Amino acid sequence: MIIDVKSREEFYDSIRKYKYVVIIFYSQYCFPSRALISFIKQIHEELYWCVFILVDIDRFPEIAQEFDALKTGTPTRIYMYKGEIIAKDIGSEKDAETLKSIILGIYQPYLKEEEKRKLVTIGIVLGILTVASAIAIMKKK
Numbered sequence: 026m027i028i029d030v031k032s033r034e035e036f037y038d039s040i041r042k043y044k045y046v047v048i049i050f051y052s053q054y055c056f057p058s059r060a061l062i063s064f065i066k067q068i069h070e071e072l073y074w075c076v077f078i079l080v081d082i083d084r085f086p087e088i089a090q091e092f093d094a095l096k097t098g099t100p101t102r103i104y105m106y107k108g109e110i111i112a113k114d115i116g117s118e119k120d121a122e123t124l125k126s127i128i129l130g131i132y133q134p135y136l137k138e139e140e141k142r143k144l145v146t147i148g149i150v151l152g153i154l155t156v157a158s159a160i161a162i163m164k165k166k
Contacts (some may be wrong), residue, residue, distance in 0.1 A: 027069050029079045036088055041108055043076040045132055048103040050080050050094035057117035058100040064121040072128060074136075096155060104131050111135075 030036045040046055049065065066075050074128035081091040082099060094101040097115050104112040113132045118124040 026073075027065060027077045027079065030081070030085065030088075033085065033088065036078065036085070039076065039078050040105060043074040044107055045135070046078060047075060047128065048078045048092065048105065048107040050082050050089050050092065050099055050101040050103075052082050052099045055099045056084075061100045061102075061117040061124070064118065064124045067121040068125045068128075071127065075100060075128065077134070104128075106132070108133050 026033070028039050030039075040048070049058075049061060051062060053059070062079065065079075069075070069077055080088055080094075082094060086095065089095050091103075092101070092103055094103075097113075100115075100117055102114040103110055104114070114127065117126065
């Protein structure tokens with residue numbers, strides 16, 4: 026999902042609401058920013074679990090300043106997991122595949138934890154179903 030921020034409230038609601046967030050501080054007059062946004066449009070569906078939040082530094086300089094994006098320049102990417110900053114990157118990449126690899130590399134440890142929890146949950150559910158089936162068989166006897 027790509028969110029092109031329209032208000033401060035939308036920005037802060039989005040970073041609180043979603044688990045995997047990449048904030049892109051950009052300027053519409055910056056060629057690397059436009060290239061980066063183009064790459065994001067190419068990969069966002071494949072990275073369905075990640076939300077890309079676009080913040081125009083000319084429209085929202087106070088948000089950009091809060092994240093030091095005015096000092097670092099555009100485009101600046103902030104990677105968040107559950108509302109916490111886990112990485113920061115500056116500039117654009119040469120292509121969409123390189124960008125996708127970087128994003129996957131940054132979030133890989135967090136995605137593995139999610140997968141572990143899912144497997145444990147599936148194991149618990151299967152265990153409960155097995156016990157329920159055993160009880161049902163015993164009741165028939």
